[in-house]
Structure formats: C-alpha cells, structure tokens
Amino acid sequence: MSKLELKRRGLLCVVSGPSGSGKTTLCRRYSEENNQAVYAISATTRKPRDGEKDGVDYFFLTRDEFESRNTRGEFLEYAEVHGNYYGTLKSEVLSHIEAGRDVLMDIDVQGAALVRSQKDTSIQEALVDIFILLPSEEELLNRLNFRGTETQEQIDLRLNNAHEEMRHWQLYRYTIVSANKATDFSTFSSILASEHCRSNRLTPDPESKADDRELDF
Numbered sequence: 001m002s003k004l005e006l007k008r009r010g011l012l013c014v015v016s017g018p019s020g021s022g023k024t025t026l027c028r029r030y031s032e033e034n035n036q037a038v039y040a041i042s043a044t045t046r047k048p049r050d051g052e053k054d055g056v057d058y059f060f061l062t063r064d065e066f067e068s069r070n071t072r073g074e075f076l077e078y079a080e081v082h083g084n085y086y087g088t089l090k091s092e093v094l095s096h097i098e099a100g101r102d103v104l105m106d107i108d109v110q111g112a113a114l115v116r117s118q119k120d121t122s123i124q125e126a127l128v129d130i131f132i133l134l135p136s137e138e139e140l141l142n143r144l145n146f147r148g149t150e151t152q153e154q155i156d157l158r159l160n161n162a163h164e165e166m167r168h169w170q171l172y173r174y175t176i177v178s179a180n181k182a183t184d185f186s187t188f189s190s191i192l193a194s195e196h197c198r199s200n201r202l203t204p205d206p207e208s209k210a211d212d213r214e215l216d217f
C-alpha cells in the first residue's frame with residue numbers, strides 16, 4: 001500500500017529572552033537532536049570569551065568587516081547590543097528554509113523586530129517567534145549569575161538590560177515561562193512539532209509514491 005508523503009518548508013525560529021533564560025541552549029540542543037534543523041551562527045564584533053571559537057560560537061568580525069558586509073547587504077538583520085554589533089548572515093538562513101530545514105536563531109528583541117518586519121513572503125511564512133521569560137526577580141538574579149566581583153554599576157546595567165528585554169514578550173507568538181532545562185526543552189520541541197503540522201507550509205511531495213486513486217483530494 002502506498003503512503004502519502006508531504007513536503008514542508010523549513011521554519012525560521014527566532015528565540016529571544018534575557019541573559020540566563022537558556023535560549024542559546026534550547027536552540028543549540030534542538031539543532032543537535034534534529035537532523036532537519038540548523039543553528040544560525042551569528043556574526044559579532046565583540047571579542048571572543050574564553051573557550052569561544054570562531055565559526056562555532058560566532059563569526060568574530062572587526063567593526064570594519066561587519067560594516068562592509070552590511071553594506072553589501074549580507075545581513076538578514078543586525079543590531080547593536082551592549083556596544084557591539086550582532087547580526088545574522090542571510091547565508092546562514094535562506095537556503096536552509098528553502099531546502100526544508102528549520103533554522104534556529106537566538107537573537108535580541110531589536111533583531112527579532114527586524115525579522116518580523118521583513119517583506120519577503122518566504123520569511124514571513126517561515127517565521128515562528130518564541131520568547132523565554134523568567135518566572136520571578138529572584139530567578140532572574142540567580143540566572144544572571146553574579147559572582148560578587150561585579151560593581152554595582154555592572155549589576156544595575158545587566159539587570160536593566162534583562163528587564164528591558166522582558167518588556168517585549170507580548171510581541172512574540174509564543175512565550176515559555178522558564179521552569180527547568182528539561183521542561184523548557186519539551187515545551188519548545190512541542191511548539192515546533194505543532195508548527196510542523198501547519199497546512200500552509202505543506203505540499204504533496206512530487207517524489208512521493210502516493211496512489212492518488214486511493215486518496216482523492
């Protein structure tokens with residue numbers, strides 16, 4: 001008996017949330033566990049932290065390199081965050097979506113607004129935006145992981161940035177109030193699983209062996 005197969009276009013999954021919300025871990029883990037998903041590595045002008053590798057964690061660029069690639073129209077979106085540029089290269093995104101692979105992007109709220117405002121219909125149809133909220137001020141302080149070595153000014157800056165990011169959660173189609181890594185990942189995966197069933201992203205696979213004498217639609 002032949003079986004109906006549907007082909008689907010990939011999702012463009014934009015994930016934002018304050019520092020410590022676990023958004024990078026969710027995106028990375030999902031792309032590692034699903035071979036039809038990729039993590040979009042961002043470009044940045046900030047300096048690598050200990051252990052960070054070029055081309056793995058970020059593409060580390062000088063300000064001049066970033067600006068000339070931006071002039072050439074290579075970025076899907078970019079924003080200045082904490083005094084550095086961060087941006088997503090189109091080459092990390094568009095061909096994957098066309099090929100039916102999901103692209104996971106961990107970006108700030110300004111970048112997410114730019115992706116939402118794109119006119120390109122293939123981006124609009126692919127877009128799924130998710131915000132990760134923290135449940136309390138106490139949890140936010142825990143997750144920001146202050147080591148007791150920061151000045152009051154640094155603490156205030158990081159707290160303000162986190163509050164500022166969280167003010168935007170209602171602009172996102174989905175919001176996850178973070179519980180723990182396992183629960184958050186399960187909720188995140190369920191959202192993507194539902195989005196995979198949206199009819200408007202599905203088409204009958206021309207390669208499929210479905211016998212259309214049996215299925216009349």
Ligand code: 5GP
Pocket residue numbers: 019042043046077078079081086087088106107108110111112
């Ligand atoms: P960090 O320097 O701690 O790795 O990241 C700082 C912030 O930059 C995070 O909120 C992260 O989501 C955001 N970010 C990382 N990559 C991008 C990007 O490509 N575009 C935008 N707009 N923000 C990004």
